[in-house]
Amino acid sequence: MSMRELAVLGTASQAPTRQRNHNGYLLRWDDEVLLFDPGEGSQRQMLHTGISATDLTRICVTHFHGDHCLGLPGMIQRLSLDRVPHPVAVHFPAGGADYFARLRHASSFYETAELAVEPIEADGQRITLGIGTLEARRLRHPIETYGYRLVEPDGCRMLPEKLSAYGIAGPAVGQLLRDGHLDLDGRRVTRDEVSVTRPGQRFAFVMDTGLCDGVWALAEHADLLVIESTFLESEAALAAEVGHLTAGQAARVAAESGVRTLVLTHFSQRYADPRRFADEAREHFTGELVIAEDLMTVQVPPRRVASAG
Template sequence: MSARDLTVLGSASAVPTKARNHNGYLLRWDGHGLLFDPGEGTQRQMARAGLSAHDVTWICVTHFHGDHCLGVPGMVQRIARDGVEHPVRAAFPASGARYWERLRHASVFRDTDVIRERPVSGDRMTLDTGDAPFTLVARRLSHPVEAYGYRLAEPDGVTMLPERLAARGVRGPDVRRLQEDGRVTGADGSTVTLEECSVRRPGQKVAFVMDTRVCDGVGELADGVDMLVIESTFIDADAGLAAEYGHLTAAQAGKVAADAGVRLLVLTHFSERYPADEEHRFRDEAAAVFGGEIALVHDLDRIAMPPRRRT
C-alpha cells in the first residue's frame, strides 16, 4: 500500500516565527497528495521535506486569511514550471472566488491547464473525487470570514476469515469471487455468503479543522476519525480572545477529540504570543480532557496514520 501520512509544512497562526512557518499540510494517501492551506513559504518547506509539486493532487483552502492561502501563487506556478501533468483539483470557499482568482494569477508565468477548480458552498458539500480511493466532504465552520473544514474518508471494507473460508471449502479464485459477488457455491454445493466468512473493516478517516469556534461542524467533521488535525491557537487562559477572533483553545480541541472518539489528535496553528518553553501547555491542557494520543507538531514533522481498526 502507498504511504498514508501527514507532513507538517508550517504550524504557526497569523504571524510566523523563526521556528514555525505559516500553515501548510500535505496528506499523502495512496498516491494522492492533499495540500491543505498552503501559507507563505510552503513551496520551500516542501523542498525541505523532500516533497515536490508532482506529489500534489488536491489543494484545499479552508478560508482566505493570508496565513492559510498566501502560498497558493507559488504552488500553482511551481506546478506549472515543473510540468505536472495530472489534474490538481482546488477546493476553496466559493464566496472567496475573487481572492482565489487573484492568488491563482498573482504574477506573470507560463500558465498550466491542470488546475481544476472545485468551489465549495452551503453548509455541507461532497466534492467529486473521481476515481480516488476516498470521499472528501467540506463542512461550514464558525469564523469571522466564511471557512470550511474537510473530512477525508476511505470506504469500509472487509477482512476475510481464513478459518471460516476453509470450513466452507472456499479457496483459490473462489475467495476473490466471494469478495466481488458477495456469494459463491461451497464445496458441498451450498451457498456461501461474504457475511459468513468476513468481518467489517472500517475505512480510515482524517479531519482537517482550522480556524473556527466550537460549532456543530467541528463535531461532525471529527466524528470517529483516526486522525484529527485541528487548530489550537490559544491556551485556556485566553479563551475570551479565542472566542472573539473565532479560534479554539487547546482544551477545546481536546474536548472535541474526546467527544468525537478520535484516535490521534494533532495540535497545530499556535499563536506567536506563547514562547517555546510554554508550548507544553497546549499538550497539557488537551490531555486533561482527552486520553488518547496527542501530537503537538513542529514544522517538517511527518506523522503516520494510526494502524487500522480491526473492526
C-alpha cells in the first residue's frame, strides 16, 4: 500500500527555540523517502518519526546556510553506521560543492554507504525518478539556492461501464492500456473513449527566498506546498532585504497557484505566537492551511478528481 506524507523534523529559521528545532523535512512518497534540508538535530528528530536512515533514498539541500545543512555530517555518517544497502542520492547547488565536501568529511568515520552525488547545475534541472520527476528551480537568496518539486505524471482511470459497453474485458484491457487503442470487430476503440485522465500529484518545497519566478513555478498546482514564511507583513521590507517571504506573500502565491494544502514553516524566533501566521495567511488563502510544528505529520491530499479524457 502506497503512502504519501510529510514528517516535519524542525520549523525554526536561523536560531532554534525551545519549541522549534532547526529545519528538516521527510517526504515519504511510495517507495521513495526524501530528506529535505537537514539542519542540526535532524538525526535525533528522525527517531520520533518512525523513519530511519535506512529508509532514506534521497537528500535534497536547498542551500548552504547552516540551519539548512549542518545536520548533513551526522546524517551521512549514520547512513554508513547503519550500513544502508542501497545508494542514496544527494542533490545540492553545484556552486556549494566545496561546502558539501567539507560537511561530508567533517570528522573521521568508516564510510560504507554509497552516496550518489548529483549536484544541481542549472535552473529547471530535472531528475527522473521511478515515481515521477524531481525538478529544481533557482530562488532569490543571497547565496545560490534552489527549491524542489516532485511531479507525478498524469495517468488514466478506466471506466468499467464504458469497457462493458464495448465488450472489453480480461487481457484486452491491458492491451488497450499499453497500446492506446484496440481493434475490435472492425472498429478501433481508443483509450480516451473508455477512460478519464487521472491527474498526477505534485509536491513543492520552497525555502529561503524572496518572491521570484522560481517560487511561482514550483508552487503551480501543487497538492502540497511546503514554503518558508520567516516574517509577518509588518517586516516585509526586512524580508525583501534578506531574501525571505512573509506569511502573506506565501499565502498569496499558494492561492494564485492553485495549491491545495499549504504548509507554512521556517519561522523567525522573534514571533512567539504561531497563530499570527495563520491569521495573516487566511487573508489570502482559503484552502487547507497548516502552521507547521515540530514532529507533526501532514498527509498529501487525495488525488484530484479525474477529468474527461
